[in-house]
Amino acid sequence: MRLRTRAGLGAIATGIAITLFTTSASATPAPGASGVGDSYYPYAGNGGYDVAHYDIRLTYQPATDELSGTTTIVATTTQELSSFDLDFGLHVDSIRVDNAPAGFRAERPGEVVVTPVKPLAKGKAITVVVSYADTPSKVVIDNYTAWKKTPDGALAVDEPQNSQWWFPANDHPTDKATYDVSVEVPDNVAALSNGTLVRKTKQRAGWTRWNWRSTQPQATYLATLEVGAFDVDQATTPAGQPFVTAYDPAAGASLDAAKASVERTPEINEFLAAQFGPYPFEAQGGVVSTGLNFALEAQTRPVYSDKFFTSGSNTPVVAHENAHQWFGDSVSLGRWSDMWLNEGFASYAEYLWSEHEGEGTPAELAQYVYDSHPADNPLWKVLPGDPGVADQFDDAVYDRGALAVQALRTAVGDDAFFKILRTWVAERKGGDARIDDFIVLAETISGKSLRDLFNTWLFKAGKPAVGPNGASVPAARSVPKSYAGIQRTHAQLAASLSSGS
Incomplete structure (x- = not known):
């Protein structure tokens, strides 16, 4: 997704810190860490x-x-706190902690330090109420604005951060929570978010309030808000789940192709469930917008640029973003360096979907990608297992990442391979994990030593001498362009469109 450095200017309100504390007998209260x-x-x-x-x-x-x-x-405190931080960039009017006014100040752009009137004990249940008002598109954090203003609304959709432009949070995938999102907008636009639409109400003339609920643990960057003149459709999947889709009419000639793709989401998720285990959430859907140039795996309701459908239907991107519901959303990365756990498996899901559609097997497609990139190609210089901030969403994390998954499958065999995937999701559902956790699980289930394999494909520069299918190389075949080098999701889309790849 969008990349940025931890520097720049932002906008945030500054309050008066209140520092009248009493001393705890058990420990000295201390500020919570800023990260x-x-x-x-x-x-x-x-x-x-x-x-x-x-x-x-x-x-x-x-x-x-x-x-x-x-x-x-x-929330619940995990230490004795004299103060704590919130990740947030908008103008704050007031903050209350357990119903008492609290002090607050801007520590840096996008970071608010909150000082309660008295220290908070460890293990204490707390309620923090933040009141705010601002113009999000004017707020700059780390030289970047994640909020996307559109002609008829706005999009809070981005990775690795987007919450700082619309709600205060503990903004890291290791602290997941449930959500109620209630947004009042003019009657002529819709307000879409994650989970289930539990109610639409009118409290005053000309305005409608949309109320959404997410009941499963959700990372902050996966919480999204899309406001605009969308055509919204509510249906039910064959499994009985709410299925909400929304389309930007401005997609024009691509609109029908978008519907032909996104409306197949329940079918695609049924297929993915057969590979990875039961679908992990309570609702399904998708949003197609002209206001962005990438796709994001927003929990229960991925968001797609209309540009994915300019050449016709595109179910591979739907398979990719919905595979993230298992890999990335239900089981989240423990650190942002672990992006392979998200993108490698979502990209490989495109291979699996290709085989299901009769358009090339995973082995064929992986070999095609391997053969298409000579040894001096930059793809082999980036390490998918730790690509660095600048290359966090590089093609290598997707393409080479998917080849690593195929190499694992080749090494352990199909029975162990799919057992590894299903066990990973079942045991880690609702939580987070690291790449090393996956390696340990793969070795445990397969009974094989796999460190060299993962080092070769994830952590070592250079084109592996042996391809993802080992010594057995299937004959090259013509494959659909949509699979040749993995769908360019996220930040790669604009570049791929301009280059014709």
Whole structure:
């Protein structure tokens, strides 16, 4: 997705810190850490508390891009706290902790330090209410604005950060929570988010409030908001789940192709469930917008650029983003350096879907990608297992990442391979994990030593001497262009379109 450095200017309100504390007999209260220790994004997330639930209640005016409201955070402290941080960039009007006004200040752009009137004991359930109002498209954090203003609304859709432009949070995938998102917008636009649409209400003339609920643990970057003149359809999947799709009429000639792709989501998820285990969430769907140039695996409701459908239907990208519901959403990465756990498996899901559609087997497609990139190709210089911030969404994480999955399958055989995938999802559902955790599981289930294989494909520069299918190389065949080098999702899309790849 969008890449940025931890530097730049932002906008945030500064309050008066209140520092009248009493001393705890058991320990000295201390500030919570300003980050969780992620080497790629040092200030991502915060220490000292664990969030259980976000209740986000907003009003948004597309004409002026004004967003206002409150977010209520239900959390539990993990240490004795004198203060704690929130990741947030909008103008804060007030913060209350356990119903008492709290002090707050801007530590840096996108980071708010909250000081309760008295220290918080370890293990204490707390409620934090943040009231705010701002124009998100004008807020710059780390030289970047994730909020995407459109002619008829806006999109809060991005990775690795987007929450800082619309709700305060502990913004790291290792602190997942449930969500209620309630957004009031003018009657002529829709407000879409994750999970189930539990209610639409009118409280005043000309405005409608959309209320969404996500009941399964969800990372902050996967929480999304799409406001615009979407055509919204509500249906039910054959399995009885809510199925909500929304399409931007401005997609024009690509609109029918988009519908021909996204409307097949329940079918695709049924297929993916046969590979990975039961679908992990309570709802399904998708949103197609002209306001972005990538796709994002928003939990329960991926968001797609209309540009994915300019040449006709594109079910591979639907398979890719919905595979993330298992790999990335249900089982989230423990650190942003672990992106292979998301993109390698979502990209490989395209191979599996290709075989299902009769358009090439995973072995054939993986060999095609391997053969298509000579040894001096930059693809082999990036390490999918730790690509670095600048290359976090490089083609290598997708393409070489998928080849690593095929190499694993070749090494352990189909029975062990699919057992590894299903066990990974079943045991880690709702949580997070690291690449090393996956390697340990793969070795345990297969009974094989796999460190050299993973080092070769994920952590060593240079084209592996032996391809993803080992010594057995299937004959090259013509494959659909959509599979030749993996779908360019996320930040790769714009470049691939301009180059014709």
